[in-house]
Amino acid sequence: MATEIKAPVFPESVADGTIATWHKQPGEAVSRDEVICDIETDKVVLEVVAPADGTIAQIIKNEGDTVLSNEVIAQFEEGALSGAAQTQAVQSEEKVEQAAAKTEAGAAPVVERAQPVADQAPAVRKALTETGINAADVQGTGRGGRITKEDVANHQAKPAAAPLTAAVGERIEKRVPMTRLRKRVAERLLAATQETAMLTTFNEVNMKPIMEMRKQYKDAFEKRHGARLGFMSFFVKAATEALKRYPAVNASIDGDDIVYHGYYDIGVAVSSDRGLVVPVLRDTDRMNYAEVESGIGAYAAKAREGKLAIEDMTGGTFTITNGGTFGSLLSTPILNTPQTAILGMHKIQERPMAVNGQVEILPMMYLALSYDHRLIDGKEAVGFLVTIKELLEEPAKLILDL
Known part of the structure; x- marks a missing residue:
């Protein structure tokens, strides 16, 4: 059964928001209450979760698009997870539990390596290209180790381990868009x-x-x-x-x-x-x-x-x-x-x-x-x-x- 996924109702002090990251793409299976999208406003980042088990049928608002309060951003196909999707969800849950257990025991938490650039969302690929940052150097905090735009910005904000090297006479510049x-x-x-x-x-x-x-x-x-x-x-x-x-x-x-x-x-x-x-x-x-x-x-x-x-x-x-x-x-x-x-x-x-x-x-x-x-x-x-x-x-x- 197809249903609409809408942006949250923004408070009076927030006029609109920007789609920051889609954590799921059309056709990908999601489970109920799983975060599928982040919307960045002037004050905070709001998470949009899946209303039920199912799949993303269509993304209406792409990353970087401006959205209004309660505006439709995607179409969702409700239905039970497939066998493969259920296995993937169980494995993901087991990884989280193992990481938590190791952290409680004093061990370093398990961190998934970021996926290749080709596997990232379009806005993330654009940010990586504009900043010249290698995806392998960024720690992804999204689902399955995916990199978010915020991860790229945070990585860029960290002090560089070594100064930028350039040919004699070359002057390096980087242009990064301001966050909302x-x-x-x-x-x-x-x-x-x-x-x-x-x-x-x-x-x-x-x-x-x-x-x-x-x-x-x-x-x-x-x-x-x-x-x-x-x-x-x-x-x-x-x-x-x-x-x-x-x-x-x-x-x-x-x-x-x-x-x-x-x-x-x-x-x-x-x-x-x-x-x-x-x-x-x-x-x-x-x-x-x-x-x-x-x-x-x-x-x-x-x-x-x-x-x-x-x-x-x-x-x-x-x-x-x-x-x-x-x-x-x-x-x-x-x-x-x-x-x-x-x-x-x-x-x-x-x-x-x-x-x-x-x-x-x-x-x-x-x-x-x-x-x-x-x-x-x-x-x-x-x-x-x-x-x-x-x-x-x-x-x-x-x-x-x-």
Whole structure:
């Protein structure tokens, strides 16, 4: 029985998507709930699964085509798998189980080698040709070891083992199309600089008290809660308290209206292979330190695997970004509109500081607060940043709600 396969219903914030990869071709057998297609949107990659056992009868939307919400992308022929297909499905399942068993036992997981270029989807063959990458060098993550466009992009993003060699006088260039996510990020960043009165104020914080507390309690914390005690939970909780004291920093502008939010949803910027994403921690005023650390860890894992859902990144009243992860000593973060402020963390650097008339070497971090001057005055911005500084330098106040 022939049925239509449609694109998922996109959220209101997503206008359309692009067919990224077809994992199955017409005539190939598929089992129920098997991923047959990936659709890339401005925010996430959505998976389309088979509605039942059967085969792909016809592909209507090819790789690279734009699709709308709930648009028909293929025809599906429902029916029981053939004997050969059933054997193939069982063998595939056995491979997955064997890989999982070996991983649990401490052995390296089984990784299937990528198939030859001729066996790859048209969009993948095009990407391999344009980038000059050898298919044998790419680890395929698709079904049966197939290479996806994302695999090609990830491989290209890795540092080269050796510099490109070229004949004397030859100048090498590579042209790679932007992903939808990176294009969308570029549009939002450009809009933030053009449509807001963005200004940045700076301060510095002595990280010694938090570093000593973390050193003393990190093992007990991890044993009790099953999560690492990092610095981010202190910053999230300090920012939450500062947002309570300065409501304008937690607000947003909607046309000619100011929207004051009575809740605290803090986005934490995460770098992924597909670009910068900002998953949101909801109601951080109700979260304890362990819940913050666990939430950030879970989002980071989902970002690495490309599994972040649209709802994970929707909304948010304030954002924290940590350039110090990559060694940045000082930077000016760009607003994550429609939010009106963003906090930038940086590298912890030992510097000589004057303390009670004496010079001490202390672990210092520069903090940067970029804000929309249309809504937030300098007095509020500086007060907000000083509040975070004080709470971090005296973490007892933060924990005791002083």
